[in-house]
Amino acid sequence: MSKRILIAIALAAGMLMPAVAEVPSAEPDTTAATLGETVVTGVAGRKFSTGADGTLTINTSALGRMMRSLGEADPLLYMKMAPGVSAASDYSSGLAVQGTDFSQTIYRADNIPVFFPYHFGGIFSTFISSHYHKASLSKAIHPAGFASRIGGSVRAISEQGVPERVRVAANLGMTASSLSVAVPAGRRLGFSLAGRISYLDKLYKPLLDLGDQTLSYSFGDATMALTYLPTDSDRMHLRVHFNSDRLGVDDKTYLLDTRMRWGNLGASLQWVRRGRVPADVSLFFSGFSNTLTASLPGLSLSVPSSICQLGAEGKTAIPLGRGFVPVRVGAELSGYLARPQAPEATEAQVCAAEARIYADHTLVFNPKWSLDYGVKASLFASGGYTTAIAAPSATLRFNTGRNRFALHTSLYPQYLHQVGFAEIGLSSNFWIPASRKVPRQLAWSVAASFSRSFPVAGLTLEVEPYYKRVLGQPEYEGILLDLLDDDYRADEHIISVDGFNAGADIAVSASAGPLYARASYALGIARRRFPRHPGEWLPASAEGLHSFNALASVSLGRHWKLSAFFTLHSGRPYTPVKQVYMIGENVLAVYGRHNSARLPLYHRLDLSAAYSFRTGGRLPMSHTLVVSVINAYARKNVELGYYRYSPQSGSFYFHTSASLYRFLPSLSYSIDI
DSSP: OOHHHHHHHHHHTGGGSOTTSOSOOOOOOHHHHHTTOOOOOOOTTOSEEEOTTOOEEEEHHHHHTTOOBTTBOOHHHHGGGSTTEEOSSTTOOSOEETTOOGGGSEEEETTEEOSOOBOGGGSSBSSOTTTOOEEEEEOSOOOTTOOSOSSOEEEEEOOOSOOSSOEEEEEEOSSEEEEEEEEEOSSSEEEEEEEEEEOHHHHSGGGGBOSSEEEEEEEEEEEEEEEEOSSTTEEEEEEEEEEEEEEEEEETTTTEEEEEEEEEEEEEEEEEEOSSSOEEEEEEEEEEEEEEEEEETTEEEEEEEEEEEEEEEEEEEEOOOTTSOOEEEEEEEEEEEEEOSOOTTOOOOEEEEEEEEEEEEEEEOSSSEEEEEEEEEEEEEETTEEEEEEEEEEEEEEEOSSEEEEEEEEEEEEOEEEEOSOTTOOTTOEEEEOOSSSOOEEEEEEEEEEEEEOSSTTOEEEEEEEEEEEEEEEEEOOOGGGGGOTTOOGGGGEEEEEEEEEEEEEEEEEEETTEEEEEEEEEEEEEEEOTTSTTOOEEOTTOOEEEEEEEEEEEETTTEEEEEEEEEEOOOEEOOEEEEEEETTEEEEEEOSTTOEEOOOEEEEEEEEEEEEEEOSSSOEEEEEEEEEESTTOOOOEEEEEEEEETTTTEEEEEEEEOSOSSEEEEEEEEEO
16 A cells, blocks of 8 residues: 555645544433333424423424525524534535534434434435434433433434324425325325435536535435324334435546545334323334545545444333333443444454443422432443443423423443544544454533523523533544555544533513524533643544524514524634655654644625425315525635645645635525425
């Protein structure tokens, strides 16, 4: 393997490596409560609903009729409007929740874990909005049975019952088009199918031409759900989730052709029984793979990575007698097979297994006060590494209807790590199970949620302070040139750091007649201690610091809706390179303090106008035409910084790239039958 090709990859594929990379170094219903789930109920058509524990549910259908991004009503994109949630960058492929990394939040398509829920650059998530009509976000307050993650929880939610009639929804946009169909096959059986295909590089080709680099990109999504009701008390669901992405970077300067291909494939079989002793049992599989390939004349390199999970989960509620809340209990067993990123010829597969059981209960003191308390015990094994943790949790609740308050504390473990060259969450970042060299992560969390509704103009106030002590978070310190080593091992380039996340999220919303408005502010501090800077608290890559979001919409008559969304937040932290040397074929760099610099302030205004109408006859149809502009005043937000080499001058220089989203208009048309 030649050093020449790896140096060229590091330089020519710089657009894939951000500056932060070190280059060139409502209340739950009764049934749901007994199973430990959080189900938020809200008024039909409400865009945002907040549960008693702060869980935010987004109605994609309602928001999609008001505003869209590049023609899509994407449920995860709307979560960026929530306080304490940051995408870090327009190129980012994930959500940083209250200072945690993207991989510290678990994503699910219904009950299928999804390891990488975004397409390149965070343009869309892999969740088709016409199928997953709602999405929920739980930031810091979780039940005892929460998955082994130290951050938040994001779930895309589809219809849970049998469709009442045949429904067809189609969306035609300038970047992608989708079609979904829901069909009842009798009173007890129904299925739905949805698919989406992109043509981004066809209509937005000038956007992907960066001068010396030309990008090509396409993706496709598909999902399927089959629901069967054997009895009035039982439901069975078969679900499949799939996506495939292809990215190409053609560098004319170095005659380098770089390709990335990645995708998710997941499936689950779920049985749910309602009754005095409810049950929820699932078998599931989830896999994600990514392959980075690069070629120069006469040279080529392939660097694959992957992870798959096969698991079973069950939960129920044990009655304690009249007047007492049942005890919620559950268990999960999962096996993992991971391949950390390494040259194709390297045998680097890692097997791991996790078992966890939990129990929690609610003490009701009076109609206003209650206490949820429980414990989760988990056992994890990978190779010769084994660890067991008992994690207690408690949530004190107060509810008077207009006023709701929750105070929560818990210990959270995490046994799967995601690291890589890019700190904005690209698909090339790989998963690796905990080991002796890279042990499990832990977080002790204290969080509160307070909300108050006022009898004037539907005004609501939400405040969520939090503190999270983080132990053993992995940081990747390798560079592409490390792949030259014949005995390359990914875990030898990972360090573990400790730190804390602290801050507060504040949101205010109001609705009066045709007007709707929501504004939020978040202060998020995330600091870590790094071995090469002992005694110093330095910013984590996901530190959001200050952010402000505002959304406003107005309905003009029965047909028109106008909306505007404004966002402003602190620029991302990154580690500056003070000096760069090239000695022979070796690149040496002198770095400043870790994450001691920040990109410029980010701000953007998006505008949208939607026209809706219905046509009658034997086949009633709803139509929506949406015209939107992303970054209406063409702000040149700096998103990426990387070093390039100039053959003419023989020197390195730091190059910055502005966001792709610079006065980006789009037009979409959707039809529902």
